Amino acid sequence: MTGRILGIAGPTVTVDISGLRLYDMVRVGTAGLIGEVVRLERGRAVVQVYEDTRGLAVNEPAAGMDAPLSVQLAPGLLGGMFDGLQRPLRRLEELAGPFVAAGREVFPLDRERTWVFTPAGNAGDEVAAGDLLGHVAEGTFRHPVTAPRGGRIERLHAGEFRLADPIGRMADGRDIFAIAPWPVRRPRPYRRKLSPSLPLVTGQRTIDFLFPVARGGTAIFPGGFGTGKTILEQSIAKFADVDIVVYAGCGERGNEMAELLEEFVTLADPWSGRPLMERTIVVVNTSNMPVAAREASIYTAVSMAEYYRDMGCHVLLLADSISRWAEALREISSSLEEMPGEEGYPTYLSSRLAAFFERAGVVETLGGTVGSLSMILSVSPPGGDFTEPVTQACLRTAGVFFMLDTALAHRRHFPAINWFQSYSLYEPEMVAHFDGHVSPRWSEVRRRCREILQREEALREVAEIVGIEGLQDADRLLMKVAERIRHEFLSQNAYMDDAFSAPDRTLARIAEIVAFHDRAGEQLKQGVLPDELPRG
Amino acid sequence: MRLSEHRYRTISSIRGPLLFVEQVFAARMGEVVRIACPGGETAEGEILKIDGDTALIQVFGETRGLGLDADVAFTDAIRQAPLSADVIGRVFNGSFIPIDGAPMFVPEQWAPITGAPINPTARARPEEFIETGLTAIDALNTLVKGQKLPIFSSAGLPAKEMTAAIVRNARLAGGGAFVVVFVALGLPHHEYAFYMQVLAGMEGDFTAFINRAGEPVMERLLAPRFGLAVAEHLAFARGMDVLVVITDMTNYCDALREVSTAREELPGRRGYPGYMYSDLASLYERAGRIRGMPGSVTMLPVVTMPEDDITHPIPDLTGYITEGQIVLSRELHQKGVFPPVDVLPSLSRLMQRGIGSGRTRQDHRRIADLLYKQYAKGRDLRRLEAIVGREGMMGSDRLMLDFADAFERELIHQGAARRDINASLDGGIALLGRFPAEAP
Numbered sequence: 001m002t003g004r005i006l007g008i009a010g011p012t013v014t015v016d017i018s019g020l021r022l023y024d025m026v027r028v029g030t031a032g033l034i035g036e037v038v039r040l041e042r043g044r045a046v047v048q049v050y051e052d053t054r055g056l057a058v059n060e061p062a063a064g065m066d067a068p069l070s071v072q073l074a075p076g077l078l079g080g081m082f083d084g085l086q087r088p089l090r091r092l093e094e095l096a097g098p099f100v101a102a103g104r105e106v107f108p109l110d111r112e113r114t115w116v117f118t119p120a121g122n123a124g125d126e127v128a129a130g131d132l133l134g135h136v137a138e139g140t141f142r143h144p145v146t147a148p149r150g151g152r153i154e155r156l157h158a159g160e161f162r163l164a165d166p167i168g169r170m171a172d173g174r175d176i177f178a179i180a181p182w183p184v185r186r187p188r189p190y191r192r193k194l195s196p197s198l199p200l201v202t203g204q205r206t207i208d209f210l211f212p213v214a215r216g217g218t219a220i221f222p223g224g225f226g227t228g229k230t231i232l233e234q235s236i237a238k239f240a241d242v243d244i245v246v247y248a249g250c251g252e253r254g255n256e257m258a259e260l261l262e263e264f265v266t267l268a269d270p271w272s273g274r275p276l277m278e279r280t281i282v283v284v285n286t287s288n289m290p291v292a293a294r295e296a297s298i299y300t301a302v303s304m305a306e307y308y309r310d311m312g313c314h315v316l317l318l319a320d321s322i323s324r325w326a327e328a329l330r331e332i333s334s335s336l337e338e339m340p341g342e343e344g345y346p347t348y349l350s351s352r353l354a355a356f357f358e359r360a361g362v363v364e365t366l367g368g369t370v371g372s373l374s375m376i377l378s379v380s381p382p383g384g385d386f387t388e389p390v391t392q393a394c395l396r397t398a399g400v401f402f403m404l405d406t407a408l409a410h411r412r413h414f415p416a417i418n419w420f421q422s423y424s425l426y427e428p429e430m431v432a433h434f435d436g437h438v439s440p441r442w443s444e445v446r447r448r449c450r451e452i453l454q455r456e457e458a459l460r461e462v463a464e465i466v467g468i469e470g471l472q473d474a475d476r477l478l479m480k481v482a483e484r485i486r487h488e489f490l491s492q493n494a495y496m497d498d499a500f501s502a503p504d505r506t507l508a509r510i511a512e513i514v515a516f517h518d519r520a521g522e523q524l525k526q527g528v529l530p531d532e533l534p535r536g
Numbered sequence: 537m538r539l540s541e542h543r544y545r546t547i548s549s550i551r552g553p554l555l556f557v558e559q560v561f562a563a564r565m566g567e568v569v570r571i572a573c574p575g576g577e578t579a580e581g582e583i584l585k586i587d588g589d590t591a592l593i594q595v596f597g598e599t600r601g602l603g604l605d606a607d608v609a610f611t612d613a614i615r616q617a618p619l620s621a622d623v624i625g626r627v628f629n630g631s632f633i634p635i636d637g638a639p640m641f642v643p644e645q646w647a648p649i650t651g652a653p654i655n656p657t658a659r660a661r662p663e664e665f666i667e668t669g670l671t672a673i674d675a676l677n678t679l680v681k682g683q684k685l686p687i688f689s690s691a692g693l694p695a696k697e698m699t700a701a702i703v704r705n706a707r708l709a710g711g712g713a714f715v716v717v718f719v720a721l722g723l724p725h726h727e728y729a730f731y732m733q734v735l736a737g738m739e740g741d742f743t744a745f746i747n748r749a750g751e752p753v754m755e756r757l758l759a760p761r762f763g764l765a766v767a768e769h770l771a772f773a774r775g776m777d778v779l780v781v782i783t784d785m786t787n788y789c790d791a792l793r794e795v796s797t798a799r800e801e802l803p804g805r806r807g808y809p810g811y812m813y814s815d816l817a818s819l820y821e822r823a824g825r826i827r828g829m830p831g832s833v834t835m836l837p838v839v840t841m842p843e844d845d846i847t848h849p850i851p852d853l854t855g856y857i858t859e860g861q862i863v864l865s866r867e868l869h870q871k872g873v874f875p876p877v878d879v880l881p882s883l884s885r886l887m888q889r890g891i892g893s894g895r896t897r898q899d900h901r902r903i904a905d906l907l908y909k910q911y912a913k914g915r916d917l918r919r920l921e922a923i924v925g926r927e928g929m930m931g932s933d934r935l936m937l938d939f940a941d942a943f944e945r946e947l948i949h950q951g952a953a954r955r956d957i958n959a960s961l962d963g964g965i966a967l968l969g970r971f972p973a974e975a976p
């Protein structure tokens with residue numbers, strides 16, 4: 001399946017190859033740039049090219065690769081940093097220097113590295129697809145290897161191997177490998193989906209206490225520039241109570257990724273005490289890297305995340321920002337001259353997004369264990385205006401909405417999560433869980449906290465007119481308490497030790513403020529003047 | 537590779553800055569073309585899109601006088617910038633042609649003007665303090681080496697005086713100076729004269745790319761890329777610390793919109809193209825430092841916010857890419873404050889790493905936070921003052937009002953003076969001492 005280039009428009013290239021299938025990979029030009037078929041016509045195909053098309057000429061050769069865009073799934077992914085096509089960026093730097101060169105093909109994993117396989121079963125066992133065959137020690141992570149298909153095992157290897165070596169053989173004569181490619185756009189299979197029932201503890205007080213996220217759930221936080229999206233994503237990546245974190249830097253800044261890498265190697269996972277990088281995979285396509293690869297990057301990321309979910313892990317996918325993905329989709333759509341929908345986005349924006357969100361969830365894996373994949377995505381609405389199509393499309397499917405508020409950010413209240421507009425659809429189950437596992441007072445204190453914040457909002461309008469002096473004593477007290485809640489509880493400085501707050505400490509802190517309110521209220525009733533009340 | 541230049545006389549249409557040429561063989565995306573008119577006028581262009589044997593060309597030079605009978609030569613090469621240390625001290629137009637009267641230098645090397653993205657793993661975190669001499673920046677919104685920090689101005693505000701002050705006064709931590717790469721896009725004459733005088737009076741080195749208001753609009757898309765190719769060369773091949781000043785990005789974006797409209801692309805917000813974010817990122821992201829290499833590219837783009845609106849797509853998309861912003865305020869300007877920096881919406885996101893002991897001073901963070909907090913409080917109270925009047929306010933609130941006034945008049949305002957970081961921070965301490973807020 002070879003042919004020639006017929007035309008080039010932005011990131012898309014038309015080739016005259018027939019017999020291609022949709023989403024097949026194609027190599028174009030003498031530089032051998034990789035792309036993916038996005039449109040087929042008789043005798044020609046349009047390819048979305050993952051690299052800069054500048055310098056590509058009409059009539060140059062093109063060849064179909066007879067396989068869809070795939071990620072390699074195997075031991076060795078943890079701690080890695082990949083671009084949107086799973087090219088290992090550190091290796092790329094070693095080979096090509098500090099600037100990313102186009103058309104360079106590098107295998108995602110180290111094929112020379114030796115691993116140790118410890119079989120769990122024996123030759124002669126009958127297995128079904130997804131059954132456990134053994135483990136590979138990847139640092140402290142015991143990386144399970146499962147049967148790729150059902151049948152009888154003829155032989156299982158024990159001890160050292162490299163990724164190219166089989167770790168066993170099935171009775172049908174086919175070898176079993178610890179590495180397998182997976183087409184990124186296809187969700188990985190599982191037995192069935194379960195409802196999210198456990199919380200995903202983030203260590204962020206406002207989130208865990210007021211708008212909890214569930215393991216297997218989805219959350220978005222839209223916010224204008226500088227409202228703290230990236231800091232929040234990175235804080236959650238550091239502190240979330242999960243086994244594996246996949247962090248997708250999608251169309252954002254290079255310096256932020258350098259910062260993340262530098263910090264993560266020095267930090268420990270607060271739950272396991274292990275180096276943070278051992279549980280983290282980073283996928284990054286910065287804003288100045290090719291847009292078509294940016295579009296693919298979130299699928300690369302989610303496929304890796306599903307891979308760990310299928311091992312029975314709790315996985316968290318963080319993406320910053322999904323808007324940049326949507327913009328890449330728009331750019332490709334517009335170079336295909338498709339009929340645009342709202343604000344130029346293709347009309348399939350919301351269905352693509354919904355299908356992507358669908359890859360989150362709690363599942364019973366093929367092997368019968370339970371794994372979860374949660375997603376927390378940032379959204380960058382133009383002008384901070386939430387009525388725009390990407391925010392709206394996300395809102396239709398996401399389970400939690402954290403509204404990042406520019407006014408709060410300007411006042412340096414971080415995380416700038418607006419406590420009136422935000423919501424969590426997982427609230428009832430999660431609050432019940434915290435009641436049962438942290439303290440039975442959780443829901444009651446939570447109700448009080450919200451009540452105080454609501455009262456403050458109403459009083460604030462009055463105070464704007466009459467001044468705080470004009471309020472009644474009880475109301476002035478409430479204003480003071482609400483201010484304490486905002487400053488001491490809802491605010492959480494990402495640069496201080498306070499950046500992580502475990503649920504018991506979260507509850508203790510808010511309970512103390514609420515108790516102060518009750519005490520002081522009593523004293524007021526007994527005639528103590530507001531200015532004489534003890535502080536906290 | 538083609539063996540010779542291809543020439544065609546097959547222009548089928550001309551639409552604004554765009555040409556369609558037919559029956560072209562093996563055109564290359566981004567290929568540079570030279571256009572010659574029978575009357576002797578010439579222009580350069582670049583291939584934007586190819587459909588079979590039809591090439592769509594964007595013309596960068598002057599399009600006046602262009603006809604369908606023009607001769608188009610395809611060079612088989614994408615646009616490259618000539619590079620050498622000899623660019624220093626020179627002034628070029630938007631097409632990299634010297635306009636300072638001296639002959640063109642001999643290039644040592646050529647590089648594609650778009651550059652290549654820095655591999656994120658190769659980046660070094662920007663963390664070295666740059667002293668601009670302005671308190672509003674140094675003390676409250678600290679700039680660091682390798683950062684991109686735009687100035688958001690509005691029509692009529694003294695952005696150019698402020699930029700000039702920075703260009704003149706910026707010093708590295710060790711006291712060293714920068715090489716300034718100055719890129720002017722659509723500069724009116726009075727600004728041109730102003731900046732040329734500033735550059736001439738500079739102690740350190742500079743290179744300038746000047747596109748004036750009357751010069752071809754499309755060169756505004758080229759000039760920043762030339763400037764950045766030069767900056768990257770000086771920084772990463774020669775180990776220099778480069779400060780790139782681009783003014784005015786609003787003119788850049790308008791040029792981008794003009795091409796987009798001519799291409800009949802679907803307009804996005806306010807008519808700007810949907811790919812403007814990626815396009816701007818391809819410029820701004822070229823700032824940075826590289827691990828294990830000396831040299832740095834720091835960027836100070838100037839953006840004039842149309843209608844003073846920070847949510848306008850140009851400042852908005854810029855803010856989404858850069859590492860903070862310095863926002864100028866009309867109100868402060870009217871009060872006679874120079875530089876009229878409103879510190880509340882301003883932010884340097886990389887400040888945290890660039891300050892503290894060993895970089896600026898150990899008490900920097902605390903002073904900055906306190907100043908910020910009290911000023912924010914004072915500003916909030918101004919609204920209340922407007923309603924209840926000063927007399928109706930508590931003594932402590934009146935103190936904060938006075939603090940906010942003094943903060944603007946004495947700390948932010950500094951006229952033509954240059955303040956070093958100690959002077960800036962000590963000024964802050966003195967101010968806080970005069971208006972002690974009630975204990976929190």
Ligand SMILES: Nc1ncnc2c1ncn2[C@@H]1O[C@H](COP(=O)(O)OP(=O)(O)OP(=O)(O)O)[C@@H](O)[C@H]1O
Binds near residue numbers: 226415494857
């Ligand atoms: N939790 C926090 N603690 C302290 N400072 C914070 C916190 N969150 C945000 N900030 C401040 O806000 C700045 C902007 O945050 P961040 O980079 O996360 O914004 P963003 O929403 O990702 O912006 P953009 O959309 O432009 O990428 C940070 O540099 C920091 O100064």
Ligand SMILES: [Mg+2]
Binds near residue numbers: 229230231252320
């Ligand atoms: Mg961000």
